[in-house]
Amino acid sequence: MGVLLVSDYASTWFQESRILKTLLGILVRVVLILLTMQSSSDGFVCEKDAVHCHTSLKIDNAFTMIDPINGPLFVDEGTLRPILQPDKEVSIENVITADGWNTTLPLLTANKSMPGPPIFLYQNQTITIIVQNNLINEAVTIHWHGIDQLGWPAMDGVAFVTQCPILPGQFFNYTFQPRFSGTYWYHSHVGNQRDMGLYGAFIVLKRKGEVPIKNQHIIHLQEWNHKFGPITLLKANLNNTSSSSESILINGKGEFENNEAPHEVFQ
Numbered sequence: 001m002g003v004l005l006v007s008d009y010a011s012t013w014f015q016e017s018r019i020l021k022t023l024l025g026i027l028v029r030v031v032l033i034l035l036t037m038q039s040s041s042d043g044f045v046c047e048k049d050a051v052h053c054h055t056s057l058k059i060d061n062a063f064t065m066i067d068p069i070n071g072p073l074f075v076d077e078g079t080l081r082p083i084l085q086p087d088k089e090v091s092i093e094n095v096i097t098a099d100g101w102n103t104t105l106p107l108l109t110a111n112k113s114m115p116g117p118p119i120f121l122y123q124n125q126t127i128t129i130i131v132q133n134n135l136i137n138e139a140v141t142i143h144w145h146g147i148d149q150l151g152w153p154a155m156d157g158v159a160f161v162t163q164c165p166i167l168p169g170q171f172f173n174y175t176f177q178p179r180f181s182g183t184y185w186y187h188s189h190v191g192n193q194r195d196m197g198l199y200g201a202f203i204v205l206k207r208k209g210e211v212p213i214k215n216q217h218i219i220h221l222q223e224w225n226h227k228f229g230p231i232t233l234l235k236a237n238l239n240n241t242s243s244s245s246e247s248i249l250i251n252g253k254g255e256f257e258n259n260e261a262p263h264e265v266f267q
Contacts, residue, residue, distance in 0.1 A: 043118035043201075045213060046125055053121060056130040057110045059140050059188075059198065064098045064105045064226075074102040078260040092253075092262050096197075099247040099254045100261020101226035107197040108135070108188070114252045115220045116200030119186070121178065122207055128175040131166060139165030139190055142174065144202055146184040152176035159190050181206040197252070222249040226256065 046053035065073045067090050070082040080090040080097070096107065096114050110116025121127050133140050143157035155176040156162040166172045178184075187199035201218045225246050247256045255261040 043120065046121035046127060048122055048207075050125060052126040052128065054128045054130070055119065056132065057116060057142065058112075058132045058134055060109050060112065060134045061136055062096060062107050062109045062112070062114070062197075064096050064107060065100070065102065066104050067095050072104055075100045075261050078262055080262060097253055097261050098249060099224055099226055099256040101246075101256050103226065105226055108193050109197060110200055114197035115222075116186070116198065118201035118203060118218055120203045120205060120213055122205045123181050124177060124179060126175065126177045128173055131172050131174060133166040133168055133170055133172075135168050137168060138193070139167050140193060140198070141165050141172075141189045142186050143189040144174070144176070144184065144186050146182065147176065147178050147202070147204075148180070149176055150179065157186075157189050165190055178204045180204065218251070220249075220251050222252070223247075224249045224254065 044053075044055040067073055067080070067082065070085065070088065070090050072083045073080045073090055073095065074083055074086075075081075075097075076086070080092060080095060082088055082090060096109070098105065098107075098114075107114060119127075119129070129142075131140070131142050139159070141157045141159045141163060144155070147156075149156045152175070154162050155174050157174065159165045163172070181204045184202040184204065185199060186202045187194040199220075199222075201220070203216070203218075205213070247254050253261070253263050255263075
């Protein structure tokens with residue numbers, strides 16, 4: 001069973017044939033991969049008999065195409081290599097590649113990943129999610145997209161409407177009780193932080209679901225423009241020089257003009 005989450009800003013994806021060809025090529029690979037997948041995505045799962053569950057999201061600054069030990073990377077025929085050690089191979093395990101463009105781009109992560117970790121719970125369970133803002137100079141809120149928040153209006157995560165933003169170094173406890181099962185998602189509700197990677201799946205399961213969690217798989221589709229970070233995008237918008245997306249990411253990974261950027265391998 002696949003779960004498909006699509007960004008709100010998908011209207012321009014299919015206007016350029018190059019992007020369409022890239023998307024179709026990646027989707028074929030993903031479908032083939034999903035046929036062999038046996039395990040569920042890593043994330044938080046609320047136990048079925050629990051009344052109240054607790055988890056947390058830590059929001060951090062990060063960069064694409066950088067390894068914590070080996071520094072900036074480039075793509076060489078499907079392999080990541082350090083710029084300063086081009087003969088060395090680097091695993092994608094601790095690297096956010098995005099579309100493999102050989103330039104580092106600032107982004108935001110939840111629990112060190114893009115997309116953020118999925119959250120699974122069951123109908124009418126109460127959940128508390130502690131959001132910790134580790135960003136250097138940006139406030140943040142998290143919106144639980146599609147959750148009606150009846151009885152929990154202060155938990156909707158809309159900055160300056162339902163809450164004050166979470167300042168750098170501060171925490172906020174989101175506590176609410178989803179009533180309806182379905183495929184939802186969470187994302188930042190401040191500026192363009194969502195476009196910079198701050199989003200993830202939020203799945204509310206039926207009590208008598210027919211498909212076990214381990215057999216449910218999440219596919220995130222995201223447009224990506226490796227030309228712009230938060231500041232450069234703001235400047236481009238002011239100067240009316242911004243452009244459409246360069247590539248398509250699936251679960252945070254893709255490729256630009258067949259640059260053979262590495263993808264996930266599921267076993």
